[in-house]
Amino acid sequence: MRTEEELQGVSLLGNKRAAMPTTYAPEVLEAFVNKHPDNEYLVTFHCPEFTTLCPLTGQPDYATIIISYIPREKMVESKSLKLYLFSFRNHGDFHEDCVNIIMKDLVRLMDPKYLEVTGLFLPRGGIRIFPFANYADADHQQLKEQRLREQCTTALKLDRG
Numbered sequence: 173m174r175t176e177e178e179l180q181g182v183s184l185l186g187n188k189r190a191a192m193p194t195t196y197a198p199e200v201l202e203a204f205v206n207k208h209p210d211n212e213y214l215v216t217f218h219c220p221e222f223t224t225l226c227p228l229t230g231q232p233d234y235a236t237i238i239i240s241y242i243p244r245e246k247m248v249e250s251k252s253l254k255l256y257l258f259s260f261r262n263h264g265d266f267h268e269d270c271v272n273i274i275m276k277d278l279v280r281l282m283d284p285k286y287l288e289v290t291g292l293f294l295p296r297g298g299i300r301i302f303p304f305a306n307y308a309d310a311d312h313q314q315l316k317e318q319r320l321r322e323q324c325t326t327a328l329k330l331d332r333g
Contacts (some may be wrong), residue, residue, distance in 0.1 A: 197259035198277045202252035206243045212285070215247065216240040219257055222291070227264035234294045235267070237274065241287040242312065248282055267293050271303040279307050286312040288319060 193200060219237040226233060237257060241248075256277070260270060275289040288306035304323040308316035 193255060193259040194262055195259060196263040197256060198280075200252050200255045200259065201277060201281045202249040203246040203281050204249055206245055206247050209243070209245055212242060214240055214242055217250070217253060219254075222257055222260065222270075224260045224267075224270050225262065225264040226296075227266060230264065231296070233267065233296060235270075236292040237271075238290040238292070239274070239278065239287070241278070241282070242285040244283055244285050244309075246282040246284075248278060267291055267301045268303040272305045275305040275307055285309050286315055290323075 217239040222235045222237045224233050271289050271291040278287055286308045291303045293301045306316050306319055
């Protein structure tokens with residue numbers, strides 16, 4: 173069981189009055205202490221209901237956002253992540269911008285060893301866009317480069333397929 177001290181700063185989980193933000197709100201992100209910083213392990217979030225707006229037309233864009241990271245000392249609390257991702261609903265930005273903003277906000281919150289964000293956007297105008305952004309500390313640069321190469325290879329296979 174976690175102690176009160178370990179849960180300090182986690183205010184949204186279990187809070188039935190937590191309101192859904194109506195504008196981009198990185199301040200809702202909360203973190204908790206990783207009890208296993210000596211283990212190198214991967215945490216993955218699959219968020220199939222991401223919505224944002226086209227910055228020019230205001231038309232909605234829908235995506236699945238996949239976030240994977242190797243934690244260091246802090247981990248993102250999932251309800252705060254849900255509220256944070258919901259805050260993009262009225263945010264007008266390009267797909268690539270959204271993915272990079274999410275990555276940078278999570279890096280700022282947690283200082284992970286490694287983090288990647290993939291956006292699998294539904295087609296609009298007959299085009300699907302799959303932006304990928306990743307971050308790595310000095311010890312995980314090889315993983316960062318490898319994952320980027322893998323994403324390029326996957327994109328080429330999709331293009332030919």
